[in-house]
Amino acid sequence: MFAAVEAVEAGDAAVLTELGVDLRQLQGLTGRELFAELARLILGSPSHPDDLAVSQAVLATLASGEPGASLSDRIAQFVAALAWQRAAVQLASNRSWRDRAKTTIRAFEAKAKGWIRARVTQIADVLANRSAQEVANYASDLAARACHEFSEEL
Structure with missing residues (x-):
């Protein structure tokens, strides 16, 4: 892309x-x-929620990209966006998540996105040298960890 x-x-x-x-x-x-x-x-x-998550992550990355950003910066932005989108897919399948107030969901989203960005920033240079599948796997793992980390707060 x-x-x-x-x-x-x-x-x-x-x-x-x-x-x-x-x-x-x-x-x-x-x-x-x-x-x-x-x-x-x-x-x-997109024909599956995960496909939609990838498309939304691509759009978020491209739309927020700064001119002249390095490849590792762009990949880090993409992984963070993809991890959040995949976490959102996981959460959307949970009825208790869907029943929460919008303010609770926004607060959770802000906290989870910050947590995800912090993890991605730590290994951004490493991700730039990984295969697309390894990057996607890392984003999926990060999404699951974020859901687990913050599920008590919901």
């Missing part, structure tokens, strides 16, 4: 073609619309 964004920014149709994207499909799109369309074209339509 990061290569696709960089290719769009550079107008590099060749890289986009390798990714299965026609630059003309993206004409006139900017910001979040552009990121959403890139995610849809490259990742496909």
Whole structure:
């Protein structure tokens, strides 16, 4: 995804073609619309809550990315976003979670996201040298740990 964004920014149709994207499909799109369309074209339509979590994590990462951010910074942003999205999927399946007041959920979300970011920041450079599967596994494990860590507070 990061290569696709960089290719769009550079107008590099060749890289986009390798990714299965026609630059003309993206004409006139900017910001979040552009990121959403890139995610849809490259990742496909989500058919499972985990697929949706990945798409939302990609969008959050791309939308919050700073120009010139290093690869390890971008990966860290993605892992933190993916871990939270996967935690949210786990929590959404829990009826007691769905019955909580919005203020309780927001407070939990802020605390859990901070906890996740702190863990990811500690190993951001390591994640940059791992395979995509290892990164995804780490995000899933982190999501489960966050749910366990803060489940008593719900």
